Amino acid sequence: MASWQVQEAKTKLSEVIDRAISEGPQTITRHGKARAVVVSIDEYEALAKKRRNFVDFLIDGPRFDIDIxxxxDLPRDIDLE
Structure with a gap:
């Protein structure tokens, strides 16, 4: 994955976008640490589709047959005196 410093990414934004489309995700760094990633819209949409909300996760999850x-027994008698 290619890495760009913030200043370089600012001045070459078109190139960053073109490379994200042709080569894959492009990392943006600040002070030597990765801070952001530029991805193509196709890759973003594929990632966004994979997300499911918690309810769907529970509904689609594995089934367990639990016999509870x-x-x-009747409740026990308690002497309250």
């Missing part, structure tokens, strides 16, 4: 049975 409630005790049929």
């Amino acid at each position: 049975e409630r005790s049929k």
Whole structure:
């Protein structure tokens, strides 16, 4: 993955975008640390499609057959005196 310093990315933004389309994600660094990534719209849409909300995750998740049975014993008597 190519890496660009912020100043260089600012002055060559068109090239950063073109490379994101042709070569893949482009990393933007500030003070030597990765701070952002530029990706093509196709790659972004593919990543965004993979996201599911929590409810869908639970609904589509694995099924467990759990047999839970409630005790049929009556409650015990308590002397409140």
